Amino acid sequence: MVSTQLSQPARLDQLAICLLGGPYVIQAGKRIAVPEGSKKLLVFVALHEGRVDRRHAAGTLWPYVSDDRASGNLRSALWRLKGAGIVVLEADKVFIELRDETSIDIYALRDWAGRVIGGTAQITDLALPAWNLEALDLLPGWYDDWVIFERERLRQRLLHGLEALCRQLIHLERYAEAVEVAMDAVDIDPLRESAQRALVEAHLAEGNIVEARRIYKAYVSMVAQELGVLPGARIRSLIERTEPVRVRSAEAYQR
Secondary structure, three states: OOOHHHHOOOOOOOOEEEOOOOOEEEEOOEEEEOOHHHHHHHHHHHHOOOEEEHHHHHHHHOOOOOHHHHHHHHHHHHHHHHHOOOOOEEEOOOEEEEOOOOEEHHHHHHHHHHHHHHOOOOHHHHOOOOOOHHHHOOOOOOOOHHHHHHHHHHHHHHHHHHHHHHHHHHHOOOHHHHHHHHHHHHHHOOOOHHHHHHHHHHHHHOOOHHHHHHHHHHHHHHHHHHOOOOOOHHHHHHHHOOOOOOOOOHHHHHO
C-alpha cells in the first residue's frame, strides 16, 4: 500500500479495491482475497472507470476462445466473486460496474498527484507520505497489454506528482522533506532526469552545494554508462552556477 492516507478507505464499512500490493478487497473492515479466476475481471473493471461492456470485457480477457466460451468464463468469474462474499460488482445483460460506494486505491493516488501537479493541494497532501515503493508497481507479473498501459500511466502520474511535491516543499522551505520526496522519485526511476533535477534543486535550496554536485556527478556517470548520453541543459545549468571560484590561497578568505 502507498500510505495510510492514500490506500485505506475513509470509513471502516466502506468497500475498497486495492490494486497496489493486491488485488484484494476490503469489505466490512476485513481484507478478503479475490479468487484467482476472478482477479482479472475485477481489475479490468476497476481500471476502466468502474463500468465495462460485458462483451468487451469477455473478448479482452479471453481473446483466444470462442465468444460463447468467453461469455461462460465471465459468468464463472462473477459467480466466484459472489461465492467469496465479495459484493463490489453489479452486472446486468449489458454492463458490469462497480457499486457506487466502492473506492479504489489507485484512484486516490491519481487524484492526489493531480492536486499536487495542478497546484490545488491541501495541507494534508503536502505531508510526507509513508511510501512503500515496492507496492507502487501496479500488478507486477501481469503482462496483459491493458495492464502494462495502466501501470506506466500510473507510474508517470506518480513521478510527476512527486516532482511537483518536491518543488512545493522547497517553496515552503521544508527542505528535508523535499529531499526525501525527490529521493523517492529517483528510487522509482534513477535514469529520470527531471527526478534527479528535483533532487539537485532541493539540495541547492538547502545550501548543500557539495551534495548537489555529488548527486550530479553520479548521474553523469550513470547515464553515460547506461545510455551513452550527457545530461540535459537544464540540470547542467544548475550545477554550472555552483562552479567554484579559484583563489590564490586560503588567505584570500581572511582579508
